[in-house]
Amino acid sequence: MTRWVALLRAVNLGARNRVPMPELRALLEARGHGAVRTYIASGNVLLDTRSRSRRRVAAELEELVAEAFGVETAAILRTPDELATLVDGHPFGRDTSRTHVSFLAAEPDAAAVERLLEADHGPDRVRVAGADVYLHHPAGVQGARLGAARLEQLLGVRGTARNWRTVIRLAELAAGE
DSSP: OEEEEEEETTOSBTTBSOOOHHHHHHHHHHTTOEEEEEETTTTEEEEEESOOOHHHHHHHHHHHHHHHHOOOOOEEEEOHHHHHHHHHTOOSOSOOTTEEEEEESSOOOHHHHHHHHHSOOTTOEEEEETTEEEEEOTTOSTTOSSOHHHHHHHHOOOEEEEEHHHHHHHHHHHTTO
């Protein structure tokens, strides 16, 4: 079995795009996935599956959410090792209270990364690590100049963001802690 952490994009945003996590867990278990867990209602799912294909598991999750709940989403998957590497690579010092990670559906090309790095988004800081983007928002997310829409526009890749506490907890859960 392969363990995956699935990050669903834009679900359970207020009254929009409702995906009840208990129901999603039950549907995934009924499809034969093991050790299904969710973490908070923002679309974080841990599951064991026979499929080692990231693309296949993501497509299955997207289709299931669309059919069962009428919500169009992107499922972005990471392995426990990928999450552990991400946590170990935190680039912004000890204070992680203003750190977020945008998990991208694919690795952006070099030209897109260059556009992002050249754009003026101060005081926000950014570091791209493959298909993950570390974001530091010293004024908080609400005051961020580099929000999710702008990040996607510059990189040309869809993503979904999580705060650092959520990233840490998902890495712990994925590692079996």
